Amino acid sequence: MIQGVGPLVHLSDGPGGLSVWGVAEPERWGADVNVMLEAGEDVRSVDLRLLGRVLAHLDEMVAKARRFACARLGVPEERAALDAPEVNFYTDGWMLRFVEGGVPICEPYGVGVVFEGTRPVRLEDLSEAEAIGD
Template identity: 35%
Template structure:
């Protein structure tokens, strides 16, 4: 296995490599949010464990610098998509979606490649989001799917 950097500087944000299985490399950072007290987490997870290439570092810089914009985009996407019958929301939850009530909070990003990543809201009032939150998968800068984490394995 190659030696992997313990620190990455991406868009002025310090990412630190965290302990993980040998097959995975994970760097994480906390970024400030405009207008909110809660800091945001951004992680880069690569399997197999390799050093991120320049293209991935550039893409991660986009996610870091536009984090709040992506969080707003993900919220709008969830409000649109979760009204579909396949998600099985209760009438009170659907009403809250239609009324634009704040249902999603504490977003964090996980980047897997320079095109695929996820923005997960760790807090939500929706039953569907219990206990691990709810996520929006992105392809590049576009939301592509809702990820139901209710049956996720905590390990």
């Protein structure tokens, strides 16, 4: 149970022992919220307090990520049109992924902004990533 968020629910299992968890009421946040664990990892290894803080200030986190990504890409926010945010937490950190965008780097899987705590630190090019299960 995450204070202010509620319980995590197991969503699916993927290849190689990947396990995906999510919040019980994703529509409450206006974004998909995933906790992704590799084989042998435990959900208690994820910084759930940080997850709660991120969700409590999700609009601010999305705005920070959008500004950071646009600055790194060198394009105005209107042109980048980054949208459909998705929050992905792992045992070693988290990323806010924009599933949709109006710049080539967003095809086909969007673009991610990696955070340390609540500070964006790196743009993640997902254009050459492999789909889970491929």
